[in-house]
Amino acid sequence: MVSTKRMYRGPHDLDSLQIADEWAPNASLPQPNPLAGxxxxxxxxxxxDIVERLCVSGHTELRYLRNELRRAQGTSHAERSRASVLELSAAQPLQKPFHSSIDLENYLSKSANEPQNRLYILEDISTNYVEAFGSHFSIEPSFWARHLRTTNWETSKNASRVTALPSLRNGGHVWSLVYLEATYLEGPSFGKFYCPTSLFADTNLYRQITMIKPGRFYDGVATVCRRASFWSRTKSDGGWDALILVDPPIGDTIYVHNKTGPLPIPLSIAKQMPYQGGYTDFNVFNYKTTTRYTGPPRTSLYDDLIYYHLQDQSIRPIQLEDAPLLLKRILAGHWMTSVAYIETSVSVLEFAVEQSRENRSGDGANQSPSYRGLQWLEEQLFHIYSWKRRVSRYLDWSACNLLELSISEPGHVDFAKPEEKDWVFIKYRLDLYEKRSRDVVSSAVGLLSLIESHKSVEEAESTRIIALLGTFYLPLSLTAGILSMGGNFIPGAGQFWVFPVVAVPLTLLSFLLVAWVPKYIQKLKK
Structure with missing residues (x-):
């Protein structure tokens, strides 16, 4: 089982880093109910059991999967997947949804020897469904393990997410692509407070939700790093079987890891919708030939895949090589939408840094030195750098996707093959925004240096004023100290006139020395 000795709360929680072990967010989310016996x-x-034995024998990359399968076993979480099969051999495709893993097992046992092309779609990783698919098709456990988590780094000393060597991968029959989903989230708590810890959806998968903290740059957009995985095999009768594994939607409630207690804090979602309406519909044929065409639902990848496969035959896969075509197009569409969000966010940062020098009132009159308009950078530098870090990570995901799809990056997008242009173009755009985000960070750091230089000038000016005051008062104090020894030099006495006669020349001489000595020293240095 997943270790629950102490909940890991982020990189700042160094103590928990040492004992987090094979940690997953669903270990602390609301616990499921037992399945009805x-x-x-x-x-x-x-x-x-095979996954368990492989973990014991040294396959550390399967330990997170083993923990998740054992955690959900015998509970409602072992059954919360959605699954369907699309029988594509007939003229009209037929969809058969499975209402439970028992329905799936019965279908697999009855249709094992029927010569048909079947495309299975599974949403989420649930123990009973993994057992059914894995046992029937003898799927490598690494297929599920790679899909389970999309972390940036792991803290466990025993479990890993290291994948197999690229040279050992099974051609185009098994792959897993990473994509970014951008969604507007609205609710009573969104935009009102900043949660420094992670947000998670209540699923069997490790999917972290990222939102910008409330303030200057808050936009209400949540981004989720997701995966879509594909597995296929060719049968001896000429048919084929394929399985597409996808992520579930966010749902109506997300959870915040609670720093002060063992239970997470739920956040209700009142409304959610895809960023800027979602990815562009690529089914142009139906769009032009019918007035009742509504497009894909865009509620989840599972629903969209079923929708497209039940459309016109022109986009329906017949050969095994075409089985993942619609999946790739939808994922590329998600990436294009996310690239648009990245472009907007980076452009906003560029504009903010560009305008930060200006600090003018409504009538255009300067109210303060220009560098004071840059003071927001000190507060927002973390946000600026976080975007540079995020875009760099997205670029790395895009490069990994090219490797998964066995696409060699050409020198230019125009040189890519037609079916590869989408992914090469996405990589090209992310590379562009990664460079622009680095330029924003460099500009922000340079402007912060300008703040410090202006502050140094002000401090030097203040020091100069103090020096001038000292130059003025020191001769007077010195002369007064000497003449105050008594006698006729005290005020009102006959020789008091000696005081101004001595003090004024000394003061003038001090000012001359202050003005001339620095110039003389600079002249000697030259």
């Missing part, structure tokens, strides 16, 4: 009686799980 009458409907789901206990049974053997040979596939899960």
């Amino acid at each position: 009458a409907l789901f009686p206990p049974k053997l799980t040979p596939y899960v």
